Each structure stands twice: as structure tokens, then as C-alpha cells.
Amino acid sequence: MTAITALKTKDLINVGIYSALYFICMGIAEGATTLITGLLLPGFTSIFVPGIVGLLAGPVYMLLCQKVPRFGAITIMGILMGLFFLISGHFALAFIPYALCGLVADLIQSLAAKAEQPKRGLRLLGYTVFTFGSMGPVIPLWFMKNAYVASLVKRGKSQDYINTLFSHITGPTLFACIAITVAGAVIGAYWGGKLVDKHFAQGQGTNRG
Template identity: 45%
Template sequence: MKKLKMQELIFTGVYTAIYFFVVAIVMVVLKLAVPVFDSLLLPAASALFSGIIYLLLLQKVPRFGGISVMGGVFGLLFLITGHFALSFIPSFVCAILADFIQYRWNADEKLRTLVSYTVFSFGLTGPLLPMWFMKNAYVDSLIRRGKDADYINYVFTPITTTGFVVCVVSVIICSIAGIYIGRKLLTKHFQTKR
């Protein structure tokens, strides 16, 4: 595996910043529109609107590494912004796995991109997954940070079996839709005519 060139790292940084901006906007809109379920719906809603960013990254950095860097940056953000200690792991794992799928899986390019984007989109579930699978440890971490019972109950309102299914299914559906929309935008606005 060759290292990314400086120009490719710059493109990766630019698209990571744009992706962060889109995720931040989606987070604010969801917090205003559906305040209890905003964190549950964030990965799916972000996947719906970020397909074009992912495709542009693949176009400018057409080899292994760019996807991993983008996901890794989000993992670091989860780590340094006070999320549960293990929240960064899904971002790293999903990004690296998405990179392998995109550039090491011997399948049709469109299928590879769709699957890799779907896997990548699950990286944003990092702050959520411990709430389902490590609830006691997560509650203890909130208590150590000075959160009261009302806040903890509010945070865990959508954390049910149904909520888990909704989160997973919605990420898959929105990733498929996001790549479809992204391809339409890429063809219409970003591909050079020859």
C-alpha cells in the first residue's frame, strides 16, 4: 500500500471538513426537529446528505487511505469531545473496513461503493452503540461527569430494541439513497464533459 500523496491528503482534509460541516448541520436540525431522537437518527440523516462528499473523495483520492483518514478524524473527534471512552472505535473500524471494501474487494465498482459507503456511515453510531451494549458503564460515565437522573433518563429514552432496529435499518436505507443522490449530483455538476 502506497502512502497518500500530499495533494491527496489535502483533498481528504477538505472533504473531511465538508463532511463534518454537513453532519453538524444535520445534528442541529435534528436537535430542533426531534430532540429526543436526534442522536438515534443522526447516522442515517448524515448518510442521506453526504453521499456526494464520499463520491468526490473517491474521485480525488482513488486509492486506499482517504476513507480511513476521514473516519479516523471523526473517531478522534468523538474521543476528544467527551463521548464515552469507546465511542471512537466504530469510526475507525468502519472507515478502515470501508476502505478495504472499496479498494480490495473484487466486485462491481458501483456495488463496492454502495457497500463501502453504507459501512462507513455506521461509523457515526459510535456514540450510540455503547448505550445499547454497555449501558451500565455508560451510565456510570455520565454520573462521573455530573449528570443527574433526569438527564440520563432523557438520553436513554430512544435506546430500546426498536430504536436499535430503526437505527440500523435507517442507516442502510439512507446510505443507499445518499449514494443514489450523490451519483446524480456528481453526474450533473461535478463530472467534466469531454
């Protein structure tokens, strides 16, 4: 059983490193999705981005769980990702989902770290919850349209941009976004766990979480 203890200086350094790697995965996911959907499915970028983030960032999350099996690490990473949304000009409330999802995922991971039996399912669940934090910038598209439009106008976005952004924001696309996010997270967690177990698990002993 892995003891859940206070984060140490080395742990905080590792959290910073893995947060930077996760940030890079987010950037790649957003850039690639914007390019592909811009060519093939204009207006659908926001629906696909969270799922692509989940698909690409799985190894980073699993490696963080492996290297820093202590409560607080995932919460900090979630807060850092939320702060990135906040300072990069996204809708103000985009910070909240990553912070909350990070905390819940951390609680799930703490259960996984203390489990005697294999805990791959708990890690997968935790990562899926964490990935929903990446929906922070897009959730207001469905539930806070007027405030979101006002924020876009304040940022100097054109009416054509706003119309394109909202052209496919409907009830069915909300469920599609959720389904794509879950699918991306599950696949990302699966291949991320396999990759970490293959290349980083040896010699970890009881610290595997």
C-alpha cells in the first residue's frame, strides 16, 4: 500500500514538469484540432478539442500518478491548467472546471494509491474526470451564451467568428462533446497506462499508483 504523505520539494518539481508537458499536449491538441476541423468541419473545433486533449495527454497524467503518488499533485496540475485558461484570455469561468476536476481526480487517485488490488480502473476513472476540466472554455458556449458573446466582443472577435463558433452549438452537439471527451480520455488513459507500465514501472515496487 502506498502511503499518502505531504508533497515534498522534489514532488512539486515533478508536478511542474508534468504540468508543462500536459500544457504542451493541450497546445498540440488545440492546434491540430483547429487545423483539421477548420478544413473539414468548420465550427466543430470546440466539440472535439477536449477529447483530443484526453487522447494525447494520457501518458503525462499516468506518469504523474506513477512518479508522485501523493494527494495534491493532480489538484495542483488542475489549478495550473485552469490558470492557463484564465490568463490566456478564455472565458473567466473556464478556470473552475479544471480546479474542481483536478481535486476530484486527486481523491480518486488517492484511493487507487491505497488499494491492495490492481487499480487501473480507478486511474482510468480519475483521468476521465480530470479530462472534463478541459471542457472549461467550451461549457459556457451552451449554458452562458450571452456572457460568452460579450467576452468575445470585448476581445475584439468579429461577428463572423462568433457566428461560426456558435453555428453548431446545440443540445446534440453537447452530448457529442461529452461522448468524444469520454472516448478520448479512456483511450488516452489505456495507452498511457500501458506506456508507463512498460517503460517506467520497473523498480517502483509498492509506489505504483
